[in-house]
Amino acid sequence: MGTFRILLVAIAAAIGGLAALPAAFAQQAGTQFVGVLSYRVGPYGANGAAFFSGFLDYLALVNERDGGINGVKLSWEECETEYNNAKGVECYERLKTRSDSGPTAIHPMSTGITYGLIDKVPGDKIPMMTLGYGRTDATDGRVFPWVFPILSNYWDGATGIVKFIGDKEGGSDKLKGKKIVLLYHDSAYGKEPHPVLEAEAAKLGFELKMIPVPHPGNEQQSQWLQIRQYKPDWVILWGWGVMSATALSTAQKVGFPRDHMVGIWWAGSEIDTQAAGPAAEGYYAASLNLAGKDFPVIKDVEKFVYGKGKGGDAKLVGTVLWNRGFAAGMFTVESVRTAQAKFGKKPMTGEQVRWGIENLNVDQKRLDALGFGTMVPPLKLTCSDHGGSGLVRFQQWENGKWKPASEWMSGDRAMIRKMVEDSAAKYATEKGITAGCLKG
C-alpha cells in the first residue's frame, strides 16, 4: 500500500508537471533572443562544448562591451540536443516560440539535425546558418532561401583537400595513378563529400577507395588493415568526435605516416589531436578558421567577459572549435546588424534576419575593425550564393599546436557550383519548389 501511494503521487506530480510545461519563460522584452541548439553531453559533447562556448562568449561580449547591437541587448537560451536528430527537432520547436521575434538564426552544429530542420525553417520563417557543415547544395539560395551554409561547404573542403594533396605531390597533374583513401564517418556527414571526390578522381585520374567507419568510430582495426593492404599514398580523414583520434592512433599502430593524412575541418581540432597524443604529430587538417589567441577581439573577451566571470570555460579560448563558434557568433551578430540598418534599431524577426544574412558583407576592413583580423576569411553572400568564400586553410599539428601549413586556398569552385545547382534543382523538382529570390 505504501509504495502504491508513493507511485500515485509520483504519477500525479508528473502529470501536473507536464501540464505546466508550455508555461515558457517570458524573455526580457526588447532583446534580440537567440535560440541555441547546443550539445555538451554524448559522444560529441567535447566538440560541442568548445563550439558553443565560443558562440555564447561572443554574444556575451557584444552585451558587455557594446551594450548590445545598436543598443538592443542579446538574450539567449540553450537547449541540449545531444547530437540527436529527434531531440534537435524538439529543441527547435521549444525555442522557436520563446520570443516574439523568433530565435534569430539557428546553428544546429549537426548535419543530421540540419536535415531534420531543412523542411521546417521556410514555414516557420527562421533562418538557419550552418557554418562548414550541413547540406551542401543549400548553397543555392534560390532553392533554399532560409539555409546558409556559410564560409565553406563540404565540397569546398573535399576539393580543397585534393588540391592541397596535389600541391604536396608537386602539382595536380602528379595525382594521376596515385591512390587516395577516404576514411569516413558512416552518416550523412561522412557521405556528403562522395560525389565531388568521385568527380575529382575521374578528372585527375587518381584511384579513390572509400572506407566507412560506423558511429561512433572508436574501433577501427579492420578499416586500417584494409588501408595497409591497399597501400594508399594519402588518407583523407572525414571523422568526427572520438573517431578522429582513434584513426590517428590506429594509423600509428599500423605504421601509416601521419603526414600523409589530411583531415576535414571537423577532424582538425585540439580535441582530436590531443587525445591521440604523439600519434598526431605531423597530421594535416583543413580549417575554416585559425586557432590561437593572437587576435585583438580575444583580448576583449578576456577583459569584458572572462574578467567579469561571465565566460564559459577559459581553457577552451583560442582552440580551433572555440574560435569557430566565436566566429559563428560574430556572423550572426553582423547579420542582425545588417538587418537593423534596413529595418531599424529594434529586435529583428526571422524574416528580417534572413534578409540581413543574405545581404551580409563582412570584408577584410570590417574583420579588422571587429578585431578578427585573419581568423576567418571575408564573407559576402548573395541570393544565389549562400555559401561565401569557399576558402580553406591547412594546418599541421606540431609540438602540441596547430601551425598554418598553407595560405587560404580554394578547390575547384566551378565544378562545385555546377554540381550544387544540379543537385539543388533535383531537390526543387522532388519537393515542388519554384526557385527564386525572396523579396526583402
Add this chain to the structure above:
Amino acid sequence: MFYREAGQFKTTYAADQALFPIRQDRHAMIALLAIAFIGVPLFASEYWLTALLIPFLVFALATLGLNILTGYAGQLSLGTAAFMAVGAVAAYNFQLRIPGMPVLLSFVLGGATAALVGIAFGLPSLRIRGFYLAVATLAAQFFIPWLVTKVGWFSNYSASGVISAQPIVILGHAVDTPQKKYLLVLAIVALLALLAKNLVRSRIGRAWMAVRDMDVAAEVIGIRILRTKLTAFAVSSFYCGIAGALYAFAYLGNVEPDGFNLDLSFRILFMVIVGGVGSVLGSFLGAAFITLVPILLEVLLTQGALAFNLNLESGVTSMAQLLVFGALIIFFLIVEPHGLARLWQITKEKLRLWPFPY
C-alpha cells in the same frame, strides 16, 4: 464509488465480448478519443503537437509493433528500428517511383514491405529462441541501414543518403500544418491500435500467446509453430513499417538511414518493458514515459535552476536529467516489474473498492 460495475448486466454474448465490457471504461475511452481528436488540435500549441504528441504517437505505434512480437508471441527482437527504416524507405520510393500514388496506400505498401522483410528475418526464429534470436534480428538492424546507404537507388542518389519525404497530400488536400499531421497520425495509430486490440483476442492472438507460454504444448494442441511465429513477425514489422513511414513523413521530413540505429531499437524495447510486456495500453504508456518524461525533467531542471538563480551550463542539467531518468526507470521496474500497464490495472482494482477498502 464511481467505478463499480454492479448493475451492469450482460444479456448477449456480444456484450460480454465487447472491447471494454465495463461501462465506465467505455465512457472514459470515448472521452479520451474525443479529447485527442477534437480538444487537442483546437488547444494544443505547435510545440506540443510537433515536438511531443506526434513523436509520442509514432513511437507508441512502433512499441505496439514490438509488443506484438515480444510481448504476445514471445520472440525477442532488436531489429525494430530496421523495420521502421524499411517502412520509411519503401513508402518514400513508392511515392517517388509511381506517379499518382496515394500517400496512404504507399504507407500501407511500406508497411507490407516491412512485413516481408520481417518474415525473412523471422525465419531463424523456428530454430533459435531467446537471446540467440535477438542476435539474429540484430543482423537486420545492421544490414538494413547499411544496404540503404550502400545502394544509392533507395535514397534516389541523394548525396548524403538522406531521404526527404514528399509532402503529404490526401485526395488533393495538403496535410501540411501540425494540426493536420497530428490528426493523420492519430487516426492511423488509433485504427491500428483498435486492430491490434482485436487481433490479440482473436484465434491468431491466442495462438501467439500459446507459443509464447510453451511452444511444445502449443504444437501438441495443433498450433502450427512456423506459421504462428511468422505471422507475428509479419504483423509486428507491418506496424513498425507504418511507424517508420510516419516518422519520416509526418515527423522529421528528412531522415538519414543512420537515424534508425540500434539506439532507437533499444529505446523501443525499453518502452515495451517499462510500459508492460504483452499489453496494448502498456505500449502507449511506455512510449509516453520514455519520450515525454526526459523532456519534462529537462524543463523542470532548467527552470528550477533559473528559479534558484543557479547558473548551470546546459550540459549539467542534461546529465542530471539522464541520472534522474535512469533512477526513475529502475524505481518503476523495482516497484512494478510488470510495467506501467500493470500499475494501471492495480489502480483500477483499488478504485472499485474506493473509498471503503476492506
